[in-house]
Amino acid sequence: MSERIEHTAIIPIAQAGQRFDRALATIFPQxxxxxxxxxLKSGAITVDTTVLRAKDLVCGGEQVRLSVLLEEEGAVAAEPIALRIVYEDDSLLVIDKPPSLIVHPGAGHAGGTLQNALLHxxxxxxxxxxxGIVHRLDKGTSGLMVVARNLTAHKLLVEQLQARSVKRDYLALVSAVVTSGGRxxxxxxxxxxxxxxxxxxxxxxxxVTHFRVVERFAAHTLLRCSLETGRTHQIRVHMAWLRQPVVGDPVYGGxxxxxxxxxxxxxxxxSGFRRQALHALELRLVHPATEQAVGWHSPLPADYAYLLEVLRGCR
Known part of the structure; x- marks a missing residue:
């Protein structure tokens, strides 16, 4: 389903002498x-019915019209895959991802992903x-993800991620007795x-990954990890580098x-826990529409909760 965006605006006199692309960023900050x-390059933005180049200077007072049809991206098919939706409104969706669900199509898995499910x-x-996916969780990692539902929300959520203001906390069960938290x-x-x-x-x-001890077992430790950055496999790589790899990690766990x-x-x-014991427990951000701080919490999935229960019985 395609969607057309239509906007008109007047360039403020105060922006006289600025490049057109900079003026656009001011009048359409969303x-x-x-x-x-x-x-602009596609001709979807006109000024007084003519097309300006990005480097052209404006005088102020011009009327700008933006008219664009948002076309569907790529060939990802919609699929009726069940989603656990924790929260939704016109701006965003918060999804509690099961560990078996891959986030988006890639080599070896053209379908059956979260992206396919969202399109349906x-x-x-x-x-x-x-x-609308603005960040991802690895296959095998469960828990919370936020998805944008419009371009404005997408831009603002990406900016929050880049500014490191989105708070993401994980529970990681590691194969080591960790004496104290750290970074x-x-x-x-x-x-x-x-x-x-x-x-x-x-x-x-x-x-940068911050971690603190939540619970210790005979040969394992449950950590709460907070991401300051969002690199691929970040917690898994950092924990393995610290010689306290995440339990069940098929790549870095040993x-x-x-x-x-x-x-x-x-x-x-x-031995039967065949995925990384990593769960996105909490997600906190500024709502892109209300500008209020919001947050969500996800309970541990059954397999992870059972593993902790067995560990507690063997201390």
Whole structure:
């Protein structure tokens, strides 16, 4: 389903002498500069019925008209996949993602993803980049994600993520007895040999993970991790680098660690947990429409809760 956007505005006299693209960013602040520039190049933005270039200077007082049809992106098909929706309004959706659900199509999984499900739930999302998905969770990671439902919300949510003002807290069960909380600040980049993995690299991108101890077990620790940045696999890479890998992590976790004298139930529970024990527990942000601070909490999925129950019984 396509959607047409129509706006008219007058360039303030105070902006006389400015470049047209800068004036556009002022009078249409709800859209990103890159999107406005793309619309300008396509002829969707006119001034007094003529088309200006981005570098042209304005005099002030011109009438600007924006008329654009948001076309569906790519060939991602809508699929009737059940979603657990924690919250929704005209600006955003908050989804509680199960660990089995992949966020968007990629190599080896053209369908069956959150993006496919979102397009079925709200066909208007086809006009947004990746159906409004502004951040992701790895397959195997459960918990909260926010999805934008219009371009204004998309721009503002992306800006909050870039400004590191979105608060995302995770529960991570790690294979180590951690004595105290701390902060991991190692930069992260693509692995030099295995391009499907990430790694700590001096020439990587800045990455900061805060963590504190929630509960200790005989050979494991439950941590609450807060992301200051949002690098791919960030918590998983940082915990493995600290030699306290996330339990069940198929990429960075290493072999299963069993406490001395572990019961058969615990051995079965740990060896049978075949995904990273990572759950997006809390999400906090500023609502893009109301500008009020809002937040949500997600309970642990059943498999994760059961693993913790078994660990508690074996201390």
């Amino acid at each position: 859209y990103s500069r890159s999107r406005l520039q793309a619309w 739930y709200d066909p208007r999302l086809a006009g947004l980049p990746r159906a 991991a600040t190692a930069a992260i980049g693509r692995h030099r040999r295995d391009r499907t993995r990430m790694a700590v690299r001096q020439d990587g991108r800045a990455a 072999r299963t660690r069993l406490p001395k004298g572990a019961s058969e139930e615990l051995k079965t529970a740990l």
